[in-house]
Amino acid sequence: xxxxxxxxxxxxADPDLRFSPYCWRTKLALAHKGLAAETxxxxxxxxxxxxxxxxxxxxxxxxxxxxxxxxxxxAEYLEAAYxxxxxxxxxxxxxxxxxxxxxxxxxxxxxxLVHVLxxxxxxxxxxxxxxxxxxxxEARLGITLEALAAQRSQHLASLQAQLAPLRVTxxxxxxxxxxxxxxxxxxxxxxxxxxxxxxxxxLLEADDPIxxxxxxxxxYYGDSIQR
Amino acid sequence: xxxxxxxxxxxxADPDLRFSPYCWRTKLALAHKGLAAETxxxxxxxxxxxxxxxxxxxxxxxxxxxxxxxxxxxAEYLEAAYxxxxxxxxxxxxxxxxxxxxxxxxxxxxxxLVHVLxxxxxxxxxxxxxxxxxxxxEARLGITLEALAAQRSQHLASLQAQLAPLRVTxxxxxxxxxxxxxxxxxxxxxxxxxxxxxxxxxLLEADDPIxxxxxxxxxYYGDSIQR
Numbered sequence: 001x002x003x004x005x006x007x008x009x010x011x012x013a014d015p016d017l018r019f020s021p022y023c024w025r026t027k028l029a030l031a032h033k034g035l036a037a038e039t040x041x042x043x044x045x046x047x048x049x050x051x052x053x054x055x056x057x058x059x060x061x062x063x064x065x066x067x068x069x070x071x072x073x074x075a076e077y078l079e080a081a082y083x084x085x086x087x088x089x090x091x092x093x094x095x096x097x098x099x100x101x102x103x104x105x106x107x108x109x110x111x112x113l114v115h116v117l118x119x120x121x122x123x124x125x126x127x128x129x130x131x132x133x134x135x136x137x138e139a140r141l142g143i144t145l146e147a148l149a150a151q152r153s154q155h156l157a158s159l160q161a162q163l164a165p166l167r168v169t170x171x172x173x174x175x176x177x178x179x180x181x182x183x184x185x186x187x188x189x190x191x192x193x194x195x196x197x198x199x200x201x202x203l204l205e206a207d208d209p210i211x212x213x214x215x216x217x218x219x220y221y222g223d224s225i226q227r
Numbered sequence: 228x229x230x231x232x233x234x235x236x237x238x239x240a241d242p243d244l245r246f247s248p249y250c251w252r253t254k255l256a257l258a259h260k261g262l263a264a265e266t267x268x269x270x271x272x273x274x275x276x277x278x279x280x281x282x283x284x285x286x287x288x289x290x291x292x293x294x295x296x297x298x299x300x301x302a303e304y305l306e307a308a309y310x311x312x313x314x315x316x317x318x319x320x321x322x323x324x325x326x327x328x329x330x331x332x333x334x335x336x337x338x339x340l341v342h343v344l345x346x347x348x349x350x351x352x353x354x355x356x357x358x359x360x361x362x363x364x365e366a367r368l369g370i371t372l373e374a375l376a377a378q379r380s381q382h383l384a385s386l387q388a389q390l391a392p393l394r395v396t397x398x399x400x401x402x403x404x405x406x407x408x409x410x411x412x413x414x415x416x417x418x419x420x421x422x423x424x425x426x427x428x429x430l431l432e433a434d435d436p437i438x439x440x441x442x443x444x445x446x447y448y449g450d451s452i453q454r
Contacts, residue, residue, distance in 0.1 A: 090321065091321070093318070093409060094318065096404050097324040097328065097403060098324060103393075103395045104392040107395065165327060165330040166327070173323055173326060182324075
């Protein structure tokens with residue numbers, strides 16, 4: 001562990017439950033760059049703890065004197081600050097193509113996931129976070145957690161439909177970026193790891209190409225990430 | 228025009244109407260490689276005309292002694308046969324990322340488009356193709372052309388929803404591949420050009436970032452493609 005590199009990482013009631021899709025992007029990006037970091041468990045309502053970053057969301061990375069928030073800004077920072085470590089993006093053209101995968105993940109995959117996961121997440125977070133979480137998510141999604149939970153089967157079906165292009169891609173290649181993972185893999189992995197950490201039912205069959213890819217991502221980074 | 232390079236290109240009743248999304252991929256790929264080709268208008272039922280290719284679909288490229296069908300196989304062939312011309316894929320990592328964009332285009336974008344366009348295409352194709360087209364598309368989609376046309380507004384809405392990740396990506400960069408287009412751009416452009424060539428109503432506003440990107444693709448290749 002580097003004493004000077006710290007990452008505020010969203011945690012559940014169990015401080016070892018780390019489920020934020022955006023924090024997972026950053027943890028994989030740090031592993032990709034070969035950079036150790038101490039992860040600090042953080043709860044949704046601990047806004048004061050990260051007030052020094054000038055905003056209210058994790059991930060927040062402290063790297064020596066530098067403070068960076070927002071997973072995309074952190075990835076850009078790491079790429080610029082550690083140019084001799086393996087590239088996160090694979091050059092300007094691959095980086096540009098990664099933006100489409102990011103937008104698809106944020107707007108399609110993670111949107112499908114949030115409709116499945118939010119009721120389950122409510123049951124896993126610290127009790128002090130529950131009122132905030134319920135209020136903010138019900139306002140954002142325009143539905144109560146209980147009504148959302150009652151629609152679970154239809155949201156699971158929608159998620160499976162949206163996974164189709166990812167699944168067929170990963171039938172033909174080991175990682176999204178080819179033989180080894182890049183940040184595009186981290187982005188999509190973050191969403192599905194969020195699902196694996198919080199869903200009350202498995203989202204993927206063990207023999208799904210997406211499941212095999214997730215295992216391969218974890219194997220690739222090995223002990224350098226906390227699974 | 229190269230007398231020895233020919234591309235069989237799907238045409239409507241008007242032989243100058245060239246609308247196949249897969250033929251557009253190939254025409255842009257040829258332009259990208261700086262390779263002139265004579266395009267031969269081909270109708271759906273002219274299976275005998277391309278029997279020499281060993282299959283029944285266009286695009287079919289004749290390049291000297293070589294015959295290649297299937298747009299993906301053609302792109303791979305062009306990249307291998309013309310390594311000194313600009314790369315279609317931008318290296319192995321960008322090429323792998325392109326596969327996700329291809330699978331999204333084939334399985335999401337073009338599927339949304341087909342539900343909008345098929346009734347319009349029926350009215351634009353050669354009369355000799357209409358019985359074949361109706362029968363094959365009604366069997367594939369499980370609905371009559373007339374019933375599909377009656378659902379147009381909902382399929383237009385679905386198309387707009389599916390375009391969201393493309394639109395937000397193109398708000399932030401000139402091409403999917405960055406400052407200049409690559410085959411990932413050709414793949415997605417093909418689908419939307421298919422829409423532009425055949426839809427009875429405009430699919431995109433003129434100030435849509437997707438419209439601006441389409442114009443930029445056409446400008447980039449200039450007179451080397453038939454618009």
